[in-house]
Amino acid sequence: SRGASRPPYDRAVIASDLLLDAAERFGTPLYVYDAAELDAAVGRVRAAFGHARVSYAMKANSNLTVLRRLQARGIGFECVSLGELHRAREVGARGDDVLVNGPAKSAEEYTLGAALGATFIVDREEEVALLPPRSRALVRVNPALDVSTHDHLATGAAISKFGVRLDVAADVLAALRAAGHDARGLHVHIGSAIRDAADFERAFARLADLAPLTGPLEVLDVGGGWSLDADLHGIAARAREAASAFGAQVWVEPGRYLVAGAGALLTRVVGLKRTGRSFALIDAGMTELLRPMLYGAQHPVQALWSGADVQTYDLAGPACESGDLLARDVRLPEPHVGAVIAVGEAGAYGASMSSTYLTRSRPMEVLWDGEWSVIRRRETPQDLWATEV
Numbered sequence: 315s316r317g318a319s320r321p322p323y324d325r326a327v328i329a330s331d332l333l334l335d336a337a338e339r340f341g342t343p344l345y346v347y348d349a350a351e352l353d354a355a356v357g358r359v360r361a362a363f364g365h366a367r368v369s370y371a372m373k374a375n376s377n378l379t380v381l382r383r384l385q386a387r388g389i390g391f392e393c394v395s396l397g398e399l400h401r402a403r404e405v406g407a408r409g410d411d412v413l414v415n416g417p418a419k420s421a422e423e424y425t426l427g428a429a430l431g432a433t434f435i436v437d438r439e440e441e442v443a444l445l446p447p448r449s450r451a452l453v454r455v456n457p458a459l460d461v462s463t464h465d466h467l468a469t470g471a472a473i474s475k476f477g478v479r480l481d482v483a484a485d486v487l488a489a490l491r492a493a494g495h496d497a498r499g500l501h502v503h504i505g506s507a508i509r510d511a512a513d514f515e516r517a518f519a520r521l522a523d524l525a526p527l528t529g530p531l532e533v534l535d536v537g538g539g540w541s542l543d544a545d546l547h548g549i550a551a552r553a554r555e556a557a558s559a560f561g562a563q564v565w566v567e568p569g570r571y572l573v574a575g576a577g578a579l580l581t582r583v584v585g586l587k588r589t590g591r592s593f594a595l596i597d598a599g600m601t602e603l604l605r606p607m608l609y610g611a612q613h614p615v616q617a618l619w620s621g622a623d624v625q626t627y628d629l630a631g632p633a634c635e636s637g638d639l640l641a642r643d644v645r646l647p648e649p650h651v652g653a654v655i656a657v658g659e660a661g662a663y664g665a666s667m668s669s670t671y672l673t674r675s676r677p678m679e680v681l682w683d684g685e686w687s688v689i690r691r692r693e694t695p696q697d698l699w700a701t702e703v
């Protein structure tokens with residue numbers, strides 16, 4: 315359920331006057347990203363995980379400029395669709411810089427993955443026979459754990475669709491080898507926005523328990539799922555401990571952690587309305603940022619104006635759906651038409667989950683790196699029906 319409390323917007327990485335300037339120049343709704351904060355997030359991951367291979371889960375934000383910036387810092391990509399594999403190819407990623415993941419991979423994904431020299435994350439036993447000849451592979455293990463996050467974001471529970479059971483993992487590695495594949499190691503990803511670090515510890519330990527059955531392995535990929543305030547050093551220590559049971563290197567797959575804090579969604583107040591509740595009507599909603607509606611996610615909200623009369627509002631979008639609220643019970647100084655609101659921590663699963671429902675154009679995206687650059691233009695209505703016959 316959507317609670318009333320909201321974290322303060324203490325990650326306003328771009329100064330308010332710059333945000334107002336961007337809203338003026340590019341219009342709203344608008345996604346803004348801060349290049350320095352992206353780089354800082356990479357730095358924090360490196361500080362904790364040292365030389366571990368980092369495969370960015372590009373589903374979090376697959377903008378080509380973001381991908382290229384991360385790639386320039388030595389980061390590879392985890393891909394879960396043919397489209398994501400095409401993005402990896404487009405930026406020139408190859409070999410160990412490409413992981414192909416997913417519970418129901420298509421023939422096209424196997425083919426393109428093989429062409430890129432990717433490593434496949436095997437999600438079920440039948441995949442041994444589906445992989446292209448002499449593939450490189452990791453076996454995803456379902457650690458059968460309940461974890462501290464929204465049900466839709468938990469992937470390591472016994473009832474989840476992901477991975478092979480703990481008791482068959484070693485057999486699947488053996489079957490891969492028998493079929494001529496390069497069985498490099500094991501993979502685990504317990505979910506996203508995990509609140510309790512102990513969940514990682516339990517999951518990694520369950521994998522380490524398999525070491526007597528698997529023998530030495532090259533890779534232990536411990537996935538992503540870190541919340542923005544996660545103790546990365548603690549998670550890294552547990553990952554190294556588990557990997558040492560196999561004599562393996564640690565690989566990681568962060569998505570949210572690398573990009574969420576660097577991004578904000580800018581939206582303007584369109585009007586005010588009082589029914590049973592007080593609404594600030596805004597020009598962004600579920601089509602631009604689905605997370606509040608889909609997961610009850612609470613994003614920090616910052617008013618980019620000031621005033622004395624502070625009251626409580628729900629932020630309601632323009633869609634013809636009652637659930638189209640970006641936030642509830644937000645304290646705002648009296649809003650005027652055109653006032654700009656920044657919705658924070660929106661760099662991950664914001665633009666990448668935006669939709670064209672209601673034939674709304676997906677938002678423009680701009681990057682601040684000492685100056686603004688447009689990294690995705692605003693869609694036109696014609697863009698939206700270009701594929702229709």
Ligand code: LLP
Nearest residue numbers: 371503506507538539540567568569570663
């Ligand atoms: N590795 C695997 C195998 C994954 O499935 C995912 C995310 C990641 C890594 C990256 O997880 P992250 O570090 O970003 O938590 N749409 C949801 C998040 C879904 C995540 C799906 N898998 C949201 O908006 O919160």
